[in-house]
Amino acid sequence: MKNQLFYGENLEILRKFIPDNSVDLIYIDPPFHSKRNYYLLENQVFTDIWKWNNISEIEFLEILENKNISNKTKNLLKNFENFLEKNNLFAYLVNLTLRISEMYRILKDSGSFYLHCDFSASHYLKLILDSIFGNQNFQNEIIWYYSAGVRGKKRWAKKHDTIFFYSKSQKWTFNWKNILEPFESKMTQWRYSQGKQQRKEIPQGKIPADVFEIQILNTMAKERNGYPTQKPEMLLEKIIKASSNEGETILDAYCGSGTTLVVAAKLNRNFIGIDNSETAIHVSQKRLTNAKVLHQTTKL
Numbered sequence: 001m002k003n004q005l006f007y008g009e010n011l012e013i014l015r016k017f018i019p020d021n022s023v024d025l026i027y028i029d030p031p032f033h034s035k036r037n038y039y040l041l042e043n044q045v046f047t048d049i050w051k052w053n054n055i056s057e058i059e060f061l062e063i064l065e066n067k068n069i070s071n072k073t074k075n076l077l078k079n080f081e082n083f084l085e086k087n088n089l090f091a092y093l094v095n096l097t098l099r100i101s102e103m104y105r106i107l108k109d110s111g112s113f114y115l116h117c118d119f120s121a122s123h124y125l126k127l128i129l130d131s132i133f134g135n136q137n138f139q140n141e142i143i144w145y146y147s148a149g150v151r152g153k154k155r156w157a158k159k160h161d162t163i164f165f166y167s168k169s170q171k172w173t174f175n176w177k178n179i180l181e182p183f184e185s186k187m188t189q190w191r192y193s194q195g196k197q198q199r200k201e202i203p204q205g206k207i208p209a210d211v212f213e214i215q216i217l218n219t220m221a222k223e224r225n226g227y228p229t230q231k232p233e234m235l236l237e238k239i240i241k242a243s244s245n246e247g248e249t250i251l252d253a254y255c256g257s258g259t260t261l262v263v264a265a266k267l268n269r270n271f272i273g274i275d276n277s278e279t280a281i282h283v284s285q286k287r288l289t290n291a292k293v294l295h296q297t298t299k300l
């Protein structure tokens with residue numbers, strides 16, 4: 001499957017088009033439960049306001065009856081129901097649990113999964129991911145720190161997002177040599193070898209820590225395309241370089257303006273992008289067509 005964009009509800013598209021164990025890396029940046037709508041100019045492009053409704057009821061039952069979903073996940077959700085009751089946050093968690101479970105199915109055993117979220121629901125999402133992937137496959141909680149933007153005076157300024165990184169098994173790709181960061185100074189490494197200290201130049205750099213300091217895209221940024229919540233290419237570059245190889249397939253099931261897809265193509269990976277917002281598909285199509293990398297767009 002080469003460089004595909006899908007317009008529609010991701011759960012249906014994953015079920016209809018994407019085979020089991022077929023994707024090497026999944027990065028998703030779904031709505032965060034921010035309790036607001038998002039606009040491009042005057043037009044609403046997607047909503048992040050959740051309500052417990054008939055669809056939540058059906059999806060909750062689907063989870064409880066789905067034989068591919070583990071009892072751990074089912075029990076966790078039943079406990080969330082007891083704790084939260086059928087409120088807006090629970091509606092959000094049910095929605096994501098069903099979709100992430102479907103992504104788990106299509107991820108290869110050697111694959112990696114990244115979920116981008118924030119304080120609004122990260123602590124609940126971590127438990128859901130532990131139940132789906134197994135706590136033993138939890139690799140990192142990455143903090144994306146940015147300093148720009150407004151700062152209120154009532155509490156500490158909220159200046160980070162959280163990205164959870166899981167593998168599907170104990171065998172996963174981590175290309176540390178491709179993501180080394182230069183040392184601040186011409187440091188040297190001292191090694192004790194053969195009975196004495198030996199001076200040794202460090203040729204490449206250091207392995208990045210789990211705090212990524214990358215600025216958010218301000219309105220003047222060159223890569224800015226106007227899509228609300230657009231993520232910087234540099235953030236995706238780090239993840240894709242580390243957790244995939246050339247020729248492999250990367251899925252973003254909430255692709256928005258197509259940042260993951262553009263970076264994947266630039267790094268010679270195949271991509272599958274899905275979004276149910278018409279505006280998102282237009283912006284992604286434009287970006288990918290300009291880069292001459294889009295093979296096909298499919299509408300559900």
Ligand SMILES: C[S@@+](CC[C@H](N)C(=O)[O-])C[C@H]1O[C@@H](n2cnc3c(N)ncnc32)[C@H](O)[C@@H]1O
Binds near residue numbers: 011029228229
């Ligand atoms: C936070 S944005 C992603 C932004 C993207 N990372 C970027 O850099 O432009 C989340 C996206 O998820 C999409 N979305 C939300 N629920 C969806 C669903 N069930 N199926 C497909 N897309 C969905 C929204 O339309 C929105 O574009």
